[in-house]
Structure formats: structure tokens, C-alpha cells
Amino acid sequence: MSTAIAFRRVVADELARFHQHERCVTPVKSRRTGPVLAAVVVSSLLAATACSPSGGGAQQSGQGIAKQITIAAVNDQSGPVGYAGISASQGARLAVEQINDQGYLGDGVVIDLTQSDPAGEIERAVSDMTKAMADNDVSAILGPTLGQQAAAVAPIVNQREVPTVFTQSGSPGVVTGDYTFRATAPMETYYSSGDKWLAENDLTKLSLIYNGTLPTYASLVEDVITPDQRKYGLSIDQRVEVQSTTLDFTSQAQQIAAAKPQAVIMLLTAPQSVTFMKQLRQAGYTGQVLGSTNQSAGMIAPAGPAADGLVYPVDFSASMDTPESKAFVDAFTKEYGQTPDPYAAEGFDALWWIARGIKASNDSSRDGVREGLSEVADLGFAGAMGDITFDGNDMRVPGVVVKWQDGKEQLLR
Known part of the structure; x- marks a missing residue:
């Protein structure tokens, strides 16, 4: 496989993955896309390798x-x-x-x-x-x-x-x-703490809504949440898959509310989660929702009172109580x-x-x-x-x- 083709695939994959990455979910808009973008980046890489001086900094190793x-x-x-x-x-x-x-x-x-x-x-x-x-x-x-x-x-x-x-x-x-x-830390390395919290609070009958377009969420469901069902005695009785283009969740919210789960696992982008939480509450569901880091740091705030009670695992919160965190x-x-x-x-x-x-x-x-x-x-x-x-x-x-x-x-x- 040529260098240009291989790198073009890397760039294309990264562009897709960025949309679902933890909290940075806004797509980048560039004047250059596709093969042109890949060519630009490859050219830059080659220029960096060919034109920049090699070796370490002015200070040599071993000099303190x-x-x-x-x-x-x-x-x-x-x-x-x-x-x-x-x-x-x-x-x-x-x-x-x-x-x-x-x-x-x-x-x-x-x-x-x-x-x-x-x-x-x-x-x-x-x-x-x-x-x-x-x-x-x-x-x-x-x-x-x-x-x-x-x-x-x-x-x-x-x-x-x-x-x-x-x-x-x-x-x-x-x-x-x-x-x-x-x-x-990748989200999948600490997300299980949220599933464990559900089990500890006897919230075991679940509905799941997730953005299936995004590889991180798909792998999170397959590699973390599915094994956690066996580990913590959880049962996902309803799975609702949506796409990145889904902006209106009225039908999905009504479907989930009608199922009356003890809790809902929500794996959506930050903008999607704001809309979904509002429409889920409008559909009459008053139960627990478990989100992800995409709702952290105030990203869920635009949902207003509909977001109250939302629980999610995160790598850091200002509410942490360790001496170093405080x-x-x-x-x-x-x-x-x-x-x-x-x-x-x-x-x-x-x-x-x-x-x-x-x-x-x-x-x-x-x-x-x-x-x-x-x-x-x-x-x-x-x-x-x-x-x-x-x-x-x-x-x-x-x-x-x-x-x-x-x-x-x-x-x-």
C-alpha cells in the first residue's frame, strides 16, 4: 500500500472518530477534505522529515x-x-x-x-x-x-x-x-464504574440508546457494557440505535418511556443528549439516566431541569475529594x-x-x-x-x- 493511500485512510478514520471522541465531538470544518487534505498532510510530513534538523535539542543528554x-x-x-x-x-x-x-x-x-x-x-x-x-x-x-x-x-x-x-x-x-x-484515559477504561453504580442501586432493568455511527460508542456497548451485564447482573431489555444525523428523538423517547425501564443508558453526543433528555422527560419518563463524559463539564446544562439527576462516569470532576484534586x-x-x-x-x-x-x-x-x-x-x-x-x-x-x-x-x- 502506498504511503499516500495509507495516510489518507488514517486521516479519514481520524475524521470519523473525532466526531465521537469523548467530549470533543464537534466536527472540524476545513477548506481541504478527502484526498486533497491527505496529500497536504503527507506533503507536510515529508517536508518536516526532509527539511528540519534531526537530533535532540541544544542541551545534550547527560548534562543535567x-x-x-x-x-x-x-x-x-x-x-x-x-x-x-x-x-x-x-x-x-x-x-x-x-x-x-x-x-x-x-x-x-x-x-x-x-x-x-x-x-x-x-x-x-x-x-x-x-x-x-x-x-x-x-x-x-x-x-x-x-x-x-x-x-x-x-x-x-x-x-x-x-x-x-x-x-x-x-x-x-x-x-x-x-x-x-x-x-x-480512554473512556472505556473507567466507564464500568457507572454500570457498577447502577447495580449498587438496584437499577438492573435497562434500556439503551446509543449513537451507532460512532465507533467509540459501538465498542463501548460491545466491549464494556455487554460484559458488565454478566458481571453486575444487568439486563438491557431494549436497544435503540440512532445515527449522528438524528436530531429529533421524539419517537425514540416515547418508545423508551413506554417500556418503563428502571434506568436508561444514554450514549449520545453532547448536543444530542440535550435534546434527548428534554424529549425523554416530555414523554413522561421520570427514572434514572446514565450518560457518559460527553455530558460532563456543563455540556448538559442547556437541557435545564430535564437534566437534573443525570449520572455519568468521568475522569475528573471539580467535586472530587482527594487532597490533590481539592x-x-x-x-x-x-x-x-x-x-x-x-x-x-x-x-x-x-x-x-x-x-x-x-x-x-x-x-x-x-x-x-x-x-x-x-x-x-x-x-x-x-x-x-x-x-x-x-x-x-x-x-x-x-x-x-x-x-x-x-x-x-x-x-x-
């Missing part, structure tokens, strides 16, 4: 920790998913401020976080990443949050050997080598005047992961950061998202179950 360490943030600050990149960068900047103020990496050692904005464009992400990797002062990169951007730049990251920590970017083809890392929420709220969302927690833990890595290896060169990130991943650490562990270079978190009530999240377990 430099007095100034530059980390580049290449994540959307505008465009369809700018909200995710803005929050991640806010969390990262808070971490940098704490690291510097504490003298965590040594007296006089300062981390400098630079920022660029790909604005939802794959081509711009490739360009911005290439520039960051060509800058020998950059020791590590906080990579794009958008799945197809991350998949496009991952081959360059590994070829250029620049340690890059992605947040979100839950698609395949991102954590692909020694220099690619991810600070967001300290993060307090510091973030003081710094920005608002409570943090999951994207902010991911950016915060990503930067602390990098700092811990530098300290572990006692080396702020690119090879030192990579080695340190792996060392920290082997041990795990307590962060804003709780007790963090890793599967290789990929983060795992315990997750929590929260209830949306009166415009805010309440911790359940």
Missing part, C-alpha cells in the same frame, strides 16, 4: 537540568474545539507556575511554556509542531487535543524524537512510539475565577508529569524528558485526576461517578 526549560504547547485556542485547548493550557500554565514557585526542579530553574494555536486545522497543527521540533530550545511539547491532528503529527514526533504529551486525542494512531505520550480546584479557581473542567485537569497533570520526569531522570534534554516520562509512568503518581497509573505511555485514572443537579456536579462514588 538546564536553568531554563522550554515546553511548547501546540493545541487549539480557537476554532471548533478551542474550549478544550484553552482549558488544557490554563491547567498547564497553573502547573508551570507552581513548579517554578516551588523550585521543584532546583534553585533558579524555570520552565517557560510557549503557545501556538492550530485553530482546528490539521495542516496548521503539522506546521506548528514542525516549528516547535525545529527549535532546539524546546525540550518537550504539549500536543494537540484534536484526534486527527494528533494522529497526523505522531509520526513526526517519533521520527524527530521529541517527547510529546497529548491530552484528549483518544483516537488510535496517537500513542505509537517511545516519544508519544497521552495524559487522557488543592488543584482551589488553586485553579483562585487563578482563573472559575472551577476547572476535565481538560484543565488533564493539562495540569500533563505538565506535572513532564516535570516529574525531568526530576526523575535529572536531565531536561529531549532524551532525558522521554526517559523520565517513562520512569514516572512505571510508578504512577497522585494528581488532579486522582491516583494515576499508565498502560505503557497511555494514562489511566480510576474515574468517578457524578450526578448533575441544579447546575453542578455532585460526587457519588
Whole structure:
């Protein structure tokens, strides 16, 4: 298979997967699509490989920790998913401020976080990443949050050997080598906590509505929820499949309400879930609904009172009660005047992961950061998202179950 064809398939897959990825569900609109887009990205990849200097940064491995360490943030600050990149960068900047103020990496050692904005464009992400990797002062990169951007730049990251920590970017083809890392746990690794909560509350007779167009939801049903039925004694007596194009759920809501399940599992995008919750309540259903991370961080708020009582598992909530989580929420709220969302927690833990890595290896060169990130991943650490562990270079978190009530999240377990 030719390189262009193979990469075109990767791009097409990533474009499809992004629409269903955890919370970043808004499709990217680009002037270039299909083969033209793939060709542009391939050309950028080839240009990056051919034109950029190879090797590590100006600091060579084994020289210890430099007095100034530059980390580049290449994540959307505008465009369809700018909200995710803005929050991640806010969390990262808070971490940098704490690291510097504490003298965590040594007296006089300062981390400098630079920022660029790909604005939802794959081509711009490739360009911005290439520039960051060509800058020998950059020791590590906080990579794009958008799945197809991350998949496009991952081959360059590994070829250029620049340690890059992605947040979100839950698609395949991102954590692909020694220099690619991810600070967001895939939804399927903690969703079972929601099924367990249903069983603990004797809510075992269920209806399921899910967006079958989206691979994440299809695999979640097949690989997590179906096995959980046996594990927790659940019974899904009604399955309703919809498409990404479904905007009116009147008939589906009436069908589910008529079945009178003890609880409804709802696997829909954020905009779909707002409409469905309203129409489900209008159909007369007053029972429990279990959602997903797509409703977290206030995404369900437009549903108003219809969303009250909605329960969902999430990787982070401002209601979490671990010491590290509370300290993060307090510091973030003081710094920005608002409570943090999951994207902010991911950016915060990503930067602390990098700092811990530098300290572990006692080396702020690119090879030192990579080695340190792996060392920290082997041990795990307590962060804003709780007790963090890793599967290789990929983060795992315990997750929590929260209830949306009166415009805010309440911790359940």
C-alpha cells in the first residue's frame, strides 16, 4: 500500500472518530477534505522529515537540568474545539507556575511554556509542531487535543524524537512510539464504574440508546457494557440505535418511556443528549439516566431541569475529594475565577508529569524528558485526576461517578 493511500485512510478514520471522541465531538470544518487534505498532510510530513534538523535539542543528554526549560504547547485556542485547548493550557500554565514557585526542579530553574494555536486545522497543527521540533530550545511539547491532528503529527514526533504529551486525542494512531505520550484515559477504561453504580442501586432493568455511527460508542456497548451485564447482573431489555444525523428523538423517547425501564443508558453526543433528555422527560419518563463524559463539564446544562439527576462516569470532576484534586480546584479557581473542567485537569497533570520526569531522570534534554516520562509512568503518581497509573505511555485514572443537579456536579462514588 502506498504511503499516500495509507495516510489518507488514517486521516479519514481520524475524521470519523473525532466526531465521537469523548467530549470533543464537534466536527472540524476545513477548506481541504478527502484526498486533497491527505496529500497536504503527507506533503507536510515529508517536508518536516526532509527539511528540519534531526537530533535532540541544544542541551545534550547527560548534562543535567538546564536553568531554563522550554515546553511548547501546540493545541487549539480557537476554532471548533478551542474550549478544550484553552482549558488544557490554563491547567498547564497553573502547573508551570507552581513548579517554578516551588523550585521543584532546583534553585533558579524555570520552565517557560510557549503557545501556538492550530485553530482546528490539521495542516496548521503539522506546521506548528514542525516549528516547535525545529527549535532546539524546546525540550518537550504539549500536543494537540484534536484526534486527527494528533494522529497526523505522531509520526513526526517519533521520527524527530521529541517527547510529546497529548491530552484528549483518544483516537488510535496517537500513542505509537517511545516519544508519544497521552495524559487522557480512554473512556472505556473507567466507564464500568457507572454500570457498577447502577447495580449498587438496584437499577438492573435497562434500556439503551446509543449513537451507532460512532465507533467509540459501538465498542463501548460491545466491549464494556455487554460484559458488565454478566458481571453486575444487568439486563438491557431494549436497544435503540440512532445515527449522528438524528436530531429529533421524539419517537425514540416515547418508545423508551413506554417500556418503563428502571434506568436508561444514554450514549449520545453532547448536543444530542440535550435534546434527548428534554424529549425523554416530555414523554413522561421520570427514572434514572446514565450518560457518559460527553455530558460532563456543563455540556448538559442547556437541557435545564430535564437534566437534573443525570449520572455519568468521568475522569475528573471539580467535586472530587482527594487532597490533590481539592488543592488543584482551589488553586485553579483562585487563578482563573472559575472551577476547572476535565481538560484543565488533564493539562495540569500533563505538565506535572513532564516535570516529574525531568526530576526523575535529572536531565531536561529531549532524551532525558522521554526517559523520565517513562520512569514516572512505571510508578504512577497522585494528581488532579486522582491516583494515576499508565498502560505503557497511555494514562489511566480510576474515574468517578457524578450526578448533575441544579447546575453542578455532585460526587457519588
